[in-house]
Amino acid sequence: MSEHEHANNSEDAAVSDLKDESAGIGETSGHPVAGERPEQVFEYARAPESRSVVHLRSSYGLFIDGAFVEPVDAKSYKTENPATEEVLAEIAAAGVEDVDRAVQAAGRAQKMVWGPMPGAERAKYLFRIARIMQERSRELAVLESLDNGKPIRESRDVDVPLAAAHFFYYAGWADKLDYAGFGPNPAPIGVAGQVIPWNFPLMMAAWKLAPALAAGNTCVLKPASTTPLSALLLAEIIQQADLPPGVVNVITGAGSLAGAALVAHPGVDKVAFTGSTEVGKDLQRALAGTGKHLTLELGGKAANIVFEDAPLDQAIEGIVNGIFFNQGEVCCAGSRLLVQESIADIVVERLKRRLATLRVGDPLDKNTDLGAINNPAQLDKIRELAAAGEAEGAIRWSPSCTLPSKGYWFAPTVFTNVSPAHRIAQEEIFGPVLSVLTFRTPEEAVAKANNTVYGLSAGVWTEKGSRILWMAGQLRAGVVWANSFNRFDPTSPFGGYRESGFGREGGRQGLGAYLDV
Amino acid sequence: MESEARTNVQGASGAPARPAFDQDPRPLPRTVSLGGPVLGAGGTVSGMLADLRRSESDLRRFLHGLPGVDQVGAEARAASLGTRSIKTSAKRWALEMAVSMVDLTTLEGADTPGKVLSLCAKARRPDPSDPSVPPVAAVCIYPDLVPVAKRALTGSSVKVASVATAFPSGRASLAVKLADVRDAVAGGADEVDMVIDRGAFLSGRYGLVLEQVQAVKEECGEAHLKVILETGELATYDNVRRASYLAMLGGANFIKTSTGKVSPAATLPVALVMLEAVRDFAELTGALIGVKVAGGIRSAKDAIKYLVIVNETVGEAWLDPSMFRFGASGLLNDLLRQRSKQLSGSYAGSEDFSIE
Numbered sequence: 052m053s054e055h056e057h058a059n060n061s062e063d064a065a066v067s068d069l070k071d072e073s074a075g076i077g078e079t080s081g082h083p084v085a086g087e088r089p090e091q092v093f094e095y096a097r098a099p100e101s102r103s104v105v106h107l108r109s110s111y112g113l114f115i116d117g118a119f120v121e122p123v124d125a126k127s128y129k130t131e132n133p134a135t136e137e138v139l140a141e142i143a144a145a146g147v148e149d150v151d152r153a154v155q156a157a158g159r160a161q162k163m164v165w166g167p168m169p170g171a172e173r174a175k176y177l178f179r180i181a182r183i184m185q186e187r188s189r190e191l192a193v194l195e196s197l198d199n200g201k202p203i204r205e206s207r208d209v210d211v212p213l214a215a216a217h218f219f220y221y222a223g224w225a226d227k228l229d230y231a232g233f234g235p236n237p238a239p240i241g242v243a244g245q246v247i248p249w250n251f252p253l254m255m256a257a258w259k260l261a262p263a264l265a266a267g268n269t270c271v272l273k274p275a276s277t278t279p280l281s282a283l284l285l286a287e288i289i290q291q292a293d294l295p296p297g298v299v300n301v302i303t304g305a306g307s308l309a310g311a312a313l314v315a316h317p318g319v320d321k322v323a324f325t326g327s328t329e330v331g332k333d334l335q336r337a338l339a340g341t342g343k344h345l346t347l348e349l350g351g352k353a354a355n356i357v358f359e360d361a362p363l364d365q366a367i368e369g370i371v372n373g374i375f376f377n378q379g380e381v382c383c384a385g386s387r388l389l390v391q392e393s394i395a396d397i398v399v400e401r402l403k404r405r406l407a408t409l410r411v412g413d414p415l416d417k418n419t420d421l422g423a424i425n426n427p428a429q430l431d432k433i434r435e436l437a438a439a440g441e442a443e444g445a446i447r448w449s450p451s452c453t454l455p456s457k458g459y460w461f462a463p464t465v466f467t468n469v470s471p472a473h474r475i476a477q478e479e480i481f482g483p484v485l486s487v488l489t490f491r492t493p494e495e496a497v498a499k500a501n502n503t504v505y506g507l508s509a510g511v512w513t514e515k516g517s518r519i520l521w522m523a524g525q526l527r528a529g530v531v532w533a534n535s536f537n538r539f540d541p542t543s544p545f546g547g548y549r550e551s552g553f554g555r556e557g558g559r560q561g562l563g564a565y566l567d568v
Numbered sequence: 569m570e571s572e573a574r575t576n577v578q579g580a581s582g583a584p585a586r587p588a589f590d591q592d593p594r595p596l597p598r599t600v601s602l603g604g605p606v607l608g609a610g611g612t613v614s615g616m617l618a619d620l621r622r623s624e625s626d627l628r629r630f631l632h633g634l635p636g637v638d639q640v641g642a643e644a645r646a647a648s649l650g651t652r653s654i655k656t657s658a659k660r661w662a663l664e665m666a667v668s669m670v671d672l673t674t675l676e677g678a679d680t681p682g683k684v685l686s687l688c689a690k691a692r693r694p695d696p697s698d699p700s701v702p703p704v705a706a707v708c709i710y711p712d713l714v715p716v717a718k719r720a721l722t723g724s725s726v727k728v729a730s731v732a733t734a735f736p737s738g739r740a741s742l743a744v745k746l747a748d749v750r751d752a753v754a755g756g757a758d759e760v761d762m763v764i765d766r767g768a769f770l771s772g773r774y775g776l777v778l779e780q781v782q783a784v785k786e787e788c789g790e791a792h793l794k795v796i797l798e799t800g801e802l803a804t805y806d807n808v809r810r811a812s813y814l815a816m817l818g819g820a821n822f823i824k825t826s827t828g829k830v831s832p833a834a835t836l837p838v839a840l841v842m843l844e845a846v847r848d849f850a851e852l853t854g855a856l857i858g859v860k861v862a863g864g865i866r867s868a869k870d871a872i873k874y875l876v877i878v879n880e881t882v883g884e885a886w887l888d889p890s891m892f893r894f895g896a897s898g899l900l901n902d903l904l905r906q907r908s909k910q911l912s913g914s915y916a917g918s919e920d921f922s923i924e
Contacts, residue, residue, distance in 0.1 A: 093875065095652065096659070098653035362635060364641075364645075365640075408880050417652075514638075
């Protein structure tokens with residue numbers, strides 16, 4: 052069976068000899084093995100994506116007013132590859148003065164060039180950026196995997212294509228704003244200060260920049276301190292596309308300094324933040340009364356609800372995709388599996404069998420399913436919450452897998468016997484940790500799914516269409532996926548309820564966040 | 569479908585343990601269920617059959633109680649497995665495994681003894697310049713040519729597979745279909761590739777489909793039975809799953825996607841759904857059923873994608889010519905060409921490999 056092994060013969064990563072210790076999938080090993088030749092195990096050889104496509108510089112400056120510049124006080128920090136702890140580059144740490152320069156440049160560009168420019172002209176720039184992103188997609192994907200730790204399969208097939216798709220999509224809106232549903236001649240807000248997280252560095256940059264630019268705003272983007280590289284490459288692409296100086300500025304550095312200075316700057320008219328609920332709350336407090344526009348996309352603790360009439364094989368895939376996509380470092384991750392009691396045993400059993408085939412290891416190996424955790428602080432948080440889960444009496448399970456000795460790694464983990472009162476059922480873990488709860492009736496599923504301070508996403512698995520529609524109406528979540536999970540599309544608005552934030556990104560609604568309406 | 573439509577088909581403990589399969593039904597240690605119908609652990613195929621054959625409606629409830637297949641999800645999973653990157657030693661292993669799994673096929677009105685003889689020569693030794701290339705699994709031909717192939721393959725490991733049962737449409741009376749099978753078996757066929765009655769299946773006469781498979785199985789005697797579902801005519805993955813179960817219950821040693829005469833023939837998601845069916849059937853009954861994908865597989869790259877799906881769906885027990893086959897003709901030379909590229913570092917010309 053496939054759980055027997057996927058020994059990855061790399062020196063730094065292996066999921067070897069995945070014999071399962073629980074009773075869950077023990078029975079699958081009851082399959083008689085037909086092949087008599089022992090060498091018949093289909094062992095995937097290493098298939099690393101080449102790093103040579105990326106030209107890493109030893110140090111990176113700030114992208115302000117169309118040029119890469121040194122920060123005023125010449126401070127810098129190092130960004131590393133979370134899979135190996137190798138230092139990738141020196142990154143400029145912006146101070147208050149640098150933020151001021153960037154905001155001023157953005158203000159000038161908005162008033163003089165980008166705001167007055169006809170939408171059809173702005174569209175040409177956005178289309179050009181999208182096309183260059185496609186042309187340089189391998190470079191972007193490799194860089195993203197290096198800096199973030201996510202598998203190349205995901206950065207190549209999800210992050211980069213979606214980022215380009217957002218530019219293509221909003222390029223199409225730039226000359227059609229009159230028809231976006233906000234009345235005639237909707238005006239841009241002005242300068243947008245955008246602070247983005249480390250889980251989808253490039254994709255989040257695209258989600259923020261594309262609608263803002265299409266609507267006629269200029270931007271100062273602050274990527275997360277641990278993942279600045281793809282945003283800086285995007286800045287290079289923006290240079291290559293000849294975007295007028297100052298329309299997009301990228302400042303790197305710590306959130307507590309550069310990020311805080313950016314959102315507090317009086318020249319910033321609109322703040323868009325994606326990240327933790329904690330920081331989001333601080334932001335909202337800080338901006339109260341300033342008249343600045345604000346949208347927040349914060350945490351989540353999504354319920355993935357599996358009914359007994361679900362398409363079972365696909366539901367298992369959906370559960371895996373829901374919580375192990377991007378190592379579970381996804382705000383809308385399906386971190387709470389709610390499964391109907393009548394099929395709970397078989398779902399858990401099959402889920403474990405499937406997880407034993409997950410390939411954990413080198414993010415640049417094209418066959419890797421689960422990469423590294425982005426940073427040590429996050430790894431500590433995942434470890435702490437997983438320990439809390441055990442301490443509170445939930446049953447912890449992971450497929451047997453050998454994690455690399457260097458880098459930040461956490462094995463895919465499933466908790467069963469989870470009660471809604473447990474911390475692992477309440478708090479966002481932001482890691483590859485699934486909590487399994489059960490329910491008996493659709494009403495109970497809704498009650499449990501909504502029993503959270505968050506409200507970003509949910510999944511419903513059933514072959515009954517009417518139940519999907521009913522559930523979608525009952526669930527307090529910005530996105531409800533039916534018989535799928537973690538699917539994104541630029542045409543579809545994305546955003547949350549309650550402590551998951553407010554405002555929508557994507558679709559026509561996403562323009563509303565960047566128009567003075 | 570509603571999950572309350574459940575059939576309790578406990579493997580009737582009183583039923584005689586009739587060996588319906590070449591492999592012994594091997595009971596599994598604990599109760600398993602498909603989420604839909606609940607079956608007793610250690611149930612045997614004969615036990616299941618005894619229960620399901622009580623009435624047409626029992627059979628129908630069982631088939632419609634199987635968990636549904638979500639089309640979007642199944643296709644996404646197959647596509648995702650298709651992105652696996654199989655390189656170097658893994659590629660070489662996969663290419664050789666694929667060669668040994670080929671049912672080298674000719675099914676034309678224009679087939680002659682001469683054509684079949686050259687096919688057999690190719691089957692025994694796919695690459696005359698390299699004796700380390702394994703022979704293919706079988707040749708697959710029409711019944712009247714079975715004696716020719718049988719003589720040509722004497723002393724080799726290559727099996728003779730014959731299509732039968734009014735291939736490819738299956739539109740003939742059971743008597744005619746059985747006569748076709750009898751002819752093939754009398755000629756020495758080791759394997760019989762039958763087609764199911766798609767008309768009966770699509771009109772909901774599942775019992776008829778099952779009976780025909782059983783009757784053909786009986787007629788096969790010692791010969792292995794492959795049951796062709798012709799998935800291109802079944803249209804939905806739910807139907808593919810149900811037809812897979814019917815074939816397996818009826819005594820198939822293999823379930824096979826297509827005749828190759830209908831488009832679409834084999835696809836990755838269809839293979840995925842069928843492999844899930846044999847995996848679940850093995851859990852239910854202990855019986856290991858093989859899968860043959862046929863039609864439209866022309867490149868080594870495609871063949872490797874199928875092997876990846878086999879590997880990650882049912883695992884190593886199926887990575888063997890006795891459990892997985894490719895029905896193809898042109899595929900073989902591409903496998904050889906990619907293999908020689910692996911060994912020599914450069915591509916051979918298309919004329920460097922013999923045509924069959």
